[in-house]
Amino acid sequence: MSELLALGDTLVKRAKENGAEEAEVYIVSKEKDDVNIEKNQIQIGKSMEKEEVGIRLLVGDRIGFASVNSFEKDDILPKVKEAISIAKTSVENENNIIPEPNKIENKNKVFDPKSENFDTEDSLGYAKRMLESAKDYDSRIQISTGVFIADVKDRAIVNSKGIQAQEKSSNFTYYAVGMAVDGKEVSSFDFKMDGTHYIDEINVENLGRSIAESTVNSLGAKKAENFEGPAIFTPYSLMGIFHFALSQSLQANRVQKGMSKFKGKIGEQVADSRLTVRDDSKMEGGFGCRSFDREGLPTPPINMIKEGNLKNFYHNSYTANKEGKESTGHASGGPDQPPKIGPSNLVVTTGKKSRNELVEEIDKGILVNRFSGNIDPVTGDLSGAVKGGHMIENGEKKFPVKETMISGNIFEMLTNITGISKERTSFPTLMGSQSYLFLPFMRFQGLSFTSD
Amino acid sequence: MKDRLSRLIEKSGGDYVEARYHKRDEKLIDISKGEVEDVHSKLLAGVGIRVLKEGAWGFSSTSKLNDKALDKTLKKAEKSAEMCAQAKKEKIEGLREGKIAEGRYEAEVNDSAKNHSMEEKMKMVRENEERIRKEDKISSGRCRWHEMHDDKFIVNSYGSEAELSDEKLVYYVQAFSLDNGERIQGREAKGVTGGWKDIFDEESPEEMAMGAVKDAQELLKADHPEGGRATVVLNPELVALLSHEAIGHTVEADWVLSGSIVKGKIGEKVASEMVTLVDDGTATPHAGGWVPIDDEGSEAERTEIIKDGVLKNYLCDRETANILNMKPMGNSRAFEYSDQPIVRMTNTFIDPGDRKPEELVEEIDDGFYLEGAEGGQADANAEFMFGVQKAYRIENGEKTDLLRGVSISGSAFDVLKSVDAVADDFKLDMGAGYCGKTQMAKVDGGGPHIRCKTMIGGKQEGK
Known part of the structure; x- marks a missing residue:
């Protein structure tokens, strides 16, 4: 038994000895090297070693949780006791559960053996290349913040029902936030990010070029006019819609609480038939790949929406238990809080047309590069500003737009899809998150734009 | 230790x-x-x-x-x-x-x-x-x-x-x-x-x-408003969001050196002369962003970012203060032990003026009283959009109908230039919030009621 699993095993036993009926221990050991960019320059090289243990346990049917960033027994044992005392004061709930084991196939390749020798100097090389690629594309780009992070993470889970699982991963994530500055004009800021488990798949040059391209192209922006019409959303601008709103609406905890428009709609048509969304923890090139979830359960690939028809919701063992089902293996989160729910790789199936064809077919519309505003995940109401967008007239991109507000409803938008591109981009949902998105360009009809 | x-x-x-x-x-x-x-x-x-x-x-x-x-x-x-x-x-x-x-x-x-x-x-x-x-x-x-x-x-x-x-x-x-x-x-x-x-x-x-x-x-029971440019009174919570999100980030020295909209504008008039905008780690003893010393070991001091409408200071750490020839005043903060200090705000607010809050409303024939923030976004060029929790119509100097689904947007410096009255009340009212900028930070903000002009957005009925 490995050191981490042995620690987990000891703590589960201690929890039971101290009065817990069931217990689960999640352990993460991480070494991280990163290099930050600030003010258009290399700013700082950083390294970190972190050990963290989270203990979830049940006293009766009440949940308690505590965590500490140490593997020393003297630090952890008081936390086991604290989790028990928290559980004793917590809310009774017959659906609380520590899950039974389910067969895990440790076939995901999320660890690159070459990463063993990766250090701050390597991270520095990538950060430098990211910055230089952006500046080489256009000297007007200013990278205000950027980072290249390399970490090796070993995570283990042990519970009192017999789950014992461990997985080591190498993780390379990088992002850049920047704006174009031309004389007195400052463009909107934009961001790009990416993540991979493999050194050979790191492509900081592409990210540097694309942040420079999108911000420089938004210089010289003019106000658009007020109109109702079609819009093409780039993959990044769809992030809010697909990650913050759609994937939340697909989470069983929100469905069960009546906080999802999809409640009671399994089997119904909720989107245009062009739309297929699946969650695939084995997707090639997916940073969200994994052998097991935050509860130690496998995550089989699953259709969420197939040709517009709602198929499934994301479950962890708590929400599944509430409905007498099996978890879909979508428990998510770190060792410092109880498991939540989240996607692995959320994949939108590509369409038949190229992104250029989607533009060429529009008489008058807007290309949305980034959406900045509010989306109510429950009702789907969306309102905010188009950032780095372009006016499209007679099938051509005419000029960049500014101070242009957009409003609509994402659930109506899903039924008003008029095209999906064959090109697709992939990126993490947040830095540090293991959820990953594969998104194409999408065209919607009937959105309102105002620019007073 | x-x-x-x-x-x-x-x-x-x-x-x-x-x-x-x-x-x-x-x-x-x-x-x-x-x-x-x-x-x-x-x-x-x-x-x-x-x-x-x-x-x-x-x-x-x-x-x-x-x-x-x-x-x-x-x-x-x-x-x-x-x-x-x-x-x-x-x-x-x-x-x-x-x-x-x-x-x-x-x-x-x-x-x-x-x-x-x-x-x-x-x-x-x-x-x-x-x-x-x-x-x-x-x-x-x-x-x-x-x-x-x-x-x-x-x-x-x-x-x-x-x-x-x-x-x-x-x-x-x-x-x-x-x-x-x-x-x-x-x-x-x-x-x-x-x-x-x-x-x-x-x-x-x-x-x-x-x-x-x-x-x-x-x-x-509330209705939605019609959109358009309007005279509004902002309550301290909205003044907090405007001060922090739309103005504050543009004056953080790291953003300034990256080319934010206020770069090179020290000494220029950027707001109405009634506006003095401040960041202060020890503004009040119980402020959510109470930070008496920063993580570079500098004591917090009152930093007047805008004084009587003129841009005076940026928020600096030791490194950027040296570049910009300013003084670090307690704005270099790290969230956890594993984070390095970076330039952050603490408590960001507008100083009170000399008008009574009710006078601000009484002098408006047609406008809005706006209360509470509901999420928002701001950009490097100070363009912003904030959701408003409660809006009241002002008709002939009186607060009348309650409205919902209201948002305000525009350029934050244009809004500050349009300020024509600053009340004598004061409240820090953003202490429940966090600010995210590669790391999290506990911050606060506020000020008095202010009167200004901004774009009002409303949702259409049925949407």
């Missing part, structure tokens, strides 16, 4: 070195619709070491606190700095000194949350969430308690040897109702540096829960 850190400072071969021990003890209870969304206790402790060597920074952190581990961490930080120095074209030429922090700094805590058992807090959260759901027309509720107890030692080669101890509490209640598919939210939130008596000094947890319910019920 302080001696161990001091030993590291002596040992280091860097031009500047700082070592910071930070222990954070955190408790959270979050209940919605009778179910525990989250409950946890979290302990995070460790040391972060930052070194400036050969004109570049290196940082390393560890949770192991023995001398051997600390020595290794120092070496790693030094090595990172040396490597970055080779890659960095423009070297850091020096650091500017602020007021050196020395001795012990302790928050004023009236009845620490530690005196209250987890059982008592759980009961409070649970009962208030239940209470919300029982009310007429309310579909669901949420109630959340969060406490952070921080202890720090900050030692550096500029002579800072300081100890900081504080407690930050947040209580948050939401009541939801649904109207034809539109979700209405009533919300009350408070965040302070201090104890139980400080967070519940104005309203009890029950009163806050009922306040959220009342808002949701009243908003259910």
Whole structure:
């Protein structure tokens, strides 16, 4: 038994000895090297070693949780006791559960053996290349913040029902936030990010070029006019819609609480038939790949929406238990809080047309590069500003737009899809998150734009 | 621990070195619709070491606190700095000194949350969430308690040897109702540096829960406004969001040096002469962003960003202060021990003026009174859009109909230029919030009521 699993095993036993009926221990050991960019320059090289243990346990049917960033027994044992005392004061709930084991196939390749020798100097090389690629594309780009992070993470889970699982991963994530500055004009800021488990798949040059391209192209922006019409959303601008709103609406905890428009709609048509969304923890090139979830359960690939028809919701063992089902293996989160729910790789199936064809077919519309505003995940109401967008007239991109507000409803938008591109981009949902998105360009009809 | 850190400072071969021990003890209870969304206790402790060597920074952190581990961490930080120095074209030429922090700094805590058992807090959260759901027309509720107890030692080669101890509490209640598919939210939130008596000094947890319910019920009956440019009165919570989100970020020195909209504008008129905009880590003893010393060991001072409408200062750390020829005034902050200090705001607000808040409304024939923020976004060019929780129409000097689904947008400096009245009241009212900028930070903001012009956006009926 490995050191981490042995620690987990000891703590589960201690929890039971101290009065817990069931217990689960999640352990993460991480070494991280990163290099930050600030003010258009290399700013700082950083390294970190972190050990963290989270203990979830049940006293009766009440949940308690505590965590500490140490593997020393003297630090952890008081936390086991604290989790028990928290559980004793917590809310009774017959659906609380520590899950039974389910067969895990440790076939995901999320660890690159070459990463063993990766250090701050390597991270520095990538950060430098990211910055230089952006500046080489256009000297007007200013990278205000950027980072290249390399970490090796070993995570283990042990519970009192017999789950014992461990997985080591190498993780390379990088992002850049920047704006174009031309004389007195400052463009909107934009961001790009990416993540991979493999050194050979790191492509900081592409990210540097694309942040420079999108911000420089938004210089010289003019106000658009007020109109109702079609819009093409780039993959990044769809992030809010697909990650913050759609994937939340697909989470069983929100469905069960009546906080999802999809409640009671399994089997119904909720989107245009062009739309297929699946969650695939084995997707090639997916940073969200994994052998097991935050509860130690496998995550089989699953259709969420197939040709517009709602198929499934994301479950962890708590929400599944509430409905007498099996978890879909979508428990998510770190060792410092109880498991939540989240996607692995959320994949939108590509369409038949190229992104250029989607533009060429529009008489008058807007290309949305980034959406900045509010989306109510429950009702789907969306309102905010188009950032780095372009006016499209007679099938051509005419000029960049500014101070242009957009409003609509994402659930109506899903039924008003008029095209999906064959090109697709992939990126993490947040830095540090293991959820990953594969998104194409999408065209919607009937959105309102105002620019007073 | 302080001696161990001091030993590291002596040992280091860097031009500047700082070592910071930070222990954070955190408790959270979050209940919605009778179910525990989250409950946890979290302990995070460790040391972060930052070194400036050969004109570049290196940082390393560890949770192991023995001398051997600390020595290794120092070496790693030094090595990172040396490597970055080779890659960095423009070297850091020096650091500017602020007021050196020395001795012990302790928050004023009236009845620490530690005196209250987890059982008592759980009961409070649970009962208030239940209470919300029982009310007429309310579909669901949420109630959340969060406490952070921080202890720090900050030692550096500029002579800072300081100890900081504080407690930050947040209580948050939401009541939801649904109207034809539109979700209405009533919300009350408070965040302070201090104890139980400080967070519940104005309203009890029950009163806050009922306040959220009342808002949701009243908003259910409210109409949507027509959009357009309008004269508005902003309450302190919206003044907070405007000051922090739309103006504050553009004057953070790292953003300035990246080319934000205010770069090179020191001495220029950027707002109405009635506007004095300030960032101050010790604005009030119980401000949510109470930070008497920063993580570079500089004492907090009142920074007048805009004085009588003229841009005077940026918010700096030691490095950017040296570049911009300013003084570090306590804005270099790290969220956890494993984070390096970066330029952050603390408590950002507009100074009170001399008008009575009611006069601001009385002088408007046709406009809006706007109260409470509901999310928002701002850009490097100071363009912003904020949701407004409650809006009242003003007709012939009187507040009339309540409206919902209102947003305000525009360029923040245009809004500040349009200010034609500043009231004599003052409230910091953003202490429940966090600011995210590669790391999180606890911040606060506020000011008096102000009158200005902005774009009003409203949702169309049925959407």
